Amino acid sequence: GAVVSQHPSWVICKSGTSVKIECRSLDFQATTMFWYRQFPKQSLMLMATSNEGSKATYEQGVEKDKFLINHASLTLSTLTVTSAHPEDSSFYICSARGQKAEQFFGPGTRLTVL
Amino acid sequence: DQQVKQNSPSLSVQEGRISILNCDYTNSMFDYFLWYKKYPAEGPTFLISISSIKDKNEDGRFTVFLNKSAKHLSLHIVPSQPGDSAVYFCAASFRGKLIFGQGTELSVKP
Numbered sequence: 254g255a256v257v258s259q260h261p262s263w264v265i266c267k268s269g270t271s272v273k274i275e276c277r278s279l280d281f282q283a284t285t286m287f288w289y290r291q292f293p294k295q296s297l298m299l300m301a302t303s304n305e306g307s308k309a310t311y312e313q314g315v316e317k318d319k320f321l322i323n324h325a326s327l328t329l330s331t332l333t334v335t336s337a338h339p340e341d342s343s344f345y346i347c348s349a350r351g352q353k354a355e356q357f358f359g360p361g362t363r364l365t366v367l
Numbered sequence: 368d369q370q371v372k373q374n375s376p377s378l379s380v381q382e383g384r385i386s387i388l389n390c391d392y393t394n395s396m397f398d399y400f401l402w403y404k405k406y407p408a409e410g411p412t413f414l415i416s417i418s419s420i421k422d423k424n425e426d427g428r429f430t431v432f433l434n435k436s437a438k439h440l441s442l443h444i445v446p447s448q449p450g451d452s453a454v455y456f457c458a459a460s461f462r463g464k465l466i467f468g469q470g471t472e473l474s475v476k477p
Contacts, residue, residue: 257410285463296456296467297411346410354399354460358410 256280257349259359266337267367274332274362276347282327283349287356288320291344303330337366370394371459373468382477386444390457390468393438399460402431402442404453405470411456415442447475 256279266272276286284305289297301322302310309322319341321333334341342365348356372391380386388402398419403411417424417431417440424431430443444451454472458465 255413259410287464296469299464299466302464344408348410348465350463353416354463354465355401355413355416356465357413358403360410361408363408 255349255351255355255357257347257357257359259347259362261362262360263363263365265365265367268338269336271333271335272337272364274334274345274347274364276330276332276349276359278328278349278357281349281351283330283351284327285350286324286330287348287350288322288330288332289346289348291346291361297346300332334364337364339366342366369469371457371466371468373455373457373471375471376469377472377474379474379476380447382449382475383446386442386447386451386473386475388442388444388455388457388471388473390440390442391438392440392459394459394461395435395438397459397461397466400431400433400440401458401460401465402429403456403458403467404451405456406453414455444473447473449475449477451475 258277260275286303288300291297300315303322303324305324311317324330346361348358401416402414405411415429433440454470456470457468
């Protein structure tokens with residue numbers, strides 16, 4: 254159990270375009286999902302907390318207008334990187350929280366902005 | 368300010384021996400600690416967790432020890448297997464959020 258999927262697994266886009274990444278909890282309902290970003294050889298950095306039916310809570314330094322998060326159902330959260338630039342290139346990972354403190358992670362999405 | 372630290376970026380262990388991965392933290396308000404295993408270009412995989420009210424949790428080959436007075440936790444893997452080779456992250460939970468350490472790359476040699 255506790256399977257989380259992400260789509261797409263990788264995406265290449267031109268600078269200035271927007272990219273949407275989907276995160277789904279496949280076998281459980283997740284009232285809370287999280288979005289992380291990881292740079293090479295670095296730790297996972299929490300970007301925002303996504304609660305079903307309400308606005309996301311962003312960490313300090315994360316632009317909410319640039320990284321739009323929608324959590325419309327108990328099994329789906331989306332992250333849209335708007336007007337992407339090369340510095341937004343990164344590995345984006347979502348997670349869904351289980352009954353305790355455990356978070357179960359998706360496989361990640363590699364974004365490359367040309 | 369790094370609240371969760373893994374001071375060893377890498378660790379090499381012989382197959383069959385014990386692997387000990389260490390993690391230190393600064394915030395005494397953390398209520399849960401977790402260990403994740405990660406391969407490149409993949410999401411982390413949950414391994415084991417421990418509540419802040421306990422000092423030990425065991426699951427198969429994996430045991431996590433928590434020393435609250437020292438603000439230190441460790442993950443023991445015994446016996447180590449080549450398939451255990453990966454990056455291991457410790458994470459601490461506070462108000463539902465996870466704060467990750469920098470990771471330790473474990474290499475288990477046959």
